[in-house]
Amino acid sequence: DAGVTQSPTHLIKTRGQQVTLRCSPKSGHDTVSWYQQALGQGPQFIFQYYEEEERQRGNFPDRFSGHQFPNYSSELNVNALLLGDSALYLCASSLVQNGYTFGSGTRLTVV
Amino acid sequence: QKEVEQNSGPLSVPEGAIASLNCTYSDRGSQSFFWYRQYSGKSPELIMSIYSNGDKEDGRFTAQLNKASQYVSLLIRDSQPSDSATYLCAVKEGSQGNLIFGKGTKLSVKP
Numbered sequence: 194d195a196g197v198t199q200s201p202t203h204l205i206k207t208r209g210q211q212v213t214l215r216c217s218p219k220s221g222h223d224t225v226s227w228y229q230q231a232l233g234q235g236p237q238f239i240f241q242y243y244e245e246e247e248r249q250r251g252n253f254p255d256r257f258s259g260h261q262f263p264n265y266s267s268e269l270n271v272n273a274l275l276l277g278d279s280a281l282y283l284c285a286s287s288l289v290q291n292g293y294t295f296g297s298g299t300r301l302t303v304v
Numbered sequence: 305q306k307e308v309e310q311n312s313g314p315l316s317v318p319e320g321a322i323a324s325l326n327c328t329y330s331d332r333g334s335q336s337f338f339w340y341r342q343y344s345g346k347s348p349e350l351i352m353s354i355y356s357n358g359d360k361e362d363g364r365f366t367a368q369l370n371k372a373s374q375y376v377s378l379l380i381r382d383s384q385p386s387d388s389a390t391y392l393c394a395v396k397e398g399s400q401g402n403l404i405f406g407k408g409t410k411l412s413v414k415p
Contacts, residue, residue, distance in 0.1 A: 226402055235308075235392055235405035236348065249402050283347055285403075292338045292394075293403055295347040 197222075197296035199284050205302045206274050214269040214299045218286030224248075225267040226293060227259060228283040236283055242267055271301075279303045306331045308395050310406035318414050323380040325409050327393030330374070336396035337369055339378045342408065343389045352378060383413045 198217045206212050218225050224243045228236035238251035242261035261267045265286075271278055279302050285293035307330045317323045325339075336355055340348035352367040354360045354376070360367045366379040376395075380387055390408040397404060 228405075233407075235407045236403075238402040238404070241402050249397075251402070281347075292336075292350045292353045294350065295340075298347045 197284055197286050197294050199282075199296035199299050201299060202297065203300045203302075205304060208274055208276060208303055210274050211270065211272045212274060212301065214271075214282050214284075214301075215266070216269070216284030216286075216296060217266045218284075219294050222286035222288055222294070223265055224287045225261055225265065226285045226287070227267070227269045228285065229253075230281040230283055230298075232280075239269065274303045276303050306395075306397065306404055308393055308404050308406040310391075310393050310409050312407055313410040314412050315409055316412045316414060317383050319383060319385060321383050321413075323383045323387065323411055323413070325378040325380075325391050325393075325411065327376045327378075327406055328374055329376070329393075329395045329404075331395065331397070331404075332371075332374060334371075334374075334395045334397070337367070337376045338394040338396070338403065339365075339367060339376075340392040340394060340405075341387075341389045342392055348392055380411075383411075385413050385415050387411060388413045 226241040227239040230236040240250045245261045256272045282299045284296045287293045339352040342348045354367040354369045364381045368377045392408045393406040394403040
């Protein structure tokens with residue numbers, strides 16, 4: 194049973210560029226959440242997708258957008274990258290009341 | 305602003321001792337609580353979930369919840385060097401909400 198898979202694992206981008214990160218949830222999970230984790234900090238909630246709709250959103254600017262596909266996989270898009278967007282981006286999938294299962298993350302470096 | 309507070313540590317304990325990790329949360333209506341372990345450079349791994357007041361044991365781990373005091377703790381018995389990691393406390397917003405994380409407590413178990 195595959196867990197949560199994320200791609201790519203590492204990415205280096207230049208300020209002002211755009212990036213797309215991808216996530217496939219654990220089999221049977223229908224909810225996907227995205228988190229940003231800066232060095233030395235806990236994960237910060239970006240948004241959550243359920244039934245292809247954004248159900249909740251954290252305190253992130255509109256430069257951060259997402260999408261969920263009919264097969265429950267999801268994408269996170271970040272436009273106009275800033276140096277401060279450098280972080281580990283985590284995707285987590287879940288079923289309603291359960292805890293979240295995290296993918297291995299995408300390490301984004303903006304230079 | 306819903307918050308989850310943890311002592312950032314580092315918490316250092318000798319091998320074989322009990323490690324005690326603590327967490328407080330601000331939202332009195334929270335019902336679901338989780339402890340994640342995160343090794344350096346890796347993604348968070350769910351180790352315990354707790355929903356009711358009292359203790360929940362799983363192997364060497366015991367989670368304790370006191371909703372009246374808005375307090376969650378994690379005890380690790382017979383600590384091993386392999387337990388050295390950052391431990392993240394997370395609280396779920398509502399029944400379908402996102403997880404709010406603390407900044408994590410770094411645990412170091414000395415041989």
